[in-house]
Amino acid sequence: MDKKCDYTDLIGRVLIGAIFLFAGYGKIMGFAGTKAYMQMSALGALGATMVTLLLVLTIILEVVGGIMLIVGYRTRCASYLLAGFVVLATAFFHTGAGQSMLLTKNVMITGGLLVLAANGAGKLSLDAKCAAKEEKAAAKKVVNKKK
Numbered sequence: 001m002d003k004k005c006d007y008t009d010l011i012g013r014v015l016i017g018a019i020f021l022f023a024g025y026g027k028i029m030g031f032a033g034t035k036a037y038m039q040m041s042a043l044g045a046l047g048a049t050m051v052t053l054l055l056v057l058t059i060i061l062e063v064v065g066g067i068m069l070i071v072g073y074r075t076r077c078a079s080y081l082l083a084g085f086v087v088l089a090t091a092f093f094h095t096g097a098g099q100s101m102l103l104t105k106n107v108m109i110t111g112g113l114l115v116l117a118a119n120g121a122g123k124l125s126l127d128a129k130c131a132a133k134e135e136k137a138a139a140k141k142v143v144n145k146k147k
Contacts, residue, residue: 009122010072016112017069020082024062027055041092061085069116072125079117086110 027034038044038051046054061081068078086106094102121127 006123009119010124012112013072013075013116013121013125014070016109016116017066019066019109020062021066021070024059024066027059027062031055037093043092058085058089072121072127073130075121075125075127076117079113083110083113083117086113 035048035051035055038055039048043051043054062085065078065082065085068074069082086109090103090106090110093099094106
């Protein structure tokens, strides 16, 4: 792959990760409003404590998952988890009247996440650095065994 593709992978990963990082930050800053919105959905039947727990878990997933995508660490795992989250969030919050734009956006985000999950983070990532380090260590072991 050429350098343009390496940078394209990086930019795409950062843009997708930023969506989640900013969404998590928004939920932190508007915690009470987000909780009230969640309680008005089908999740409200679970009770306030469970809704609060789900909101905290959502924030953690969005912030940590977003950072993982941005730096390219465990990208495939983060992509699968975030894709599942987006599908669930869409089912609970974005299927009603007036939600078609958010539904469409979430379908596109899920597609991007699945492409990341299938293809990995690319060369400009912590995943690539870790893989190179592991390959180097494995090669060193092979050389030491032959001695």
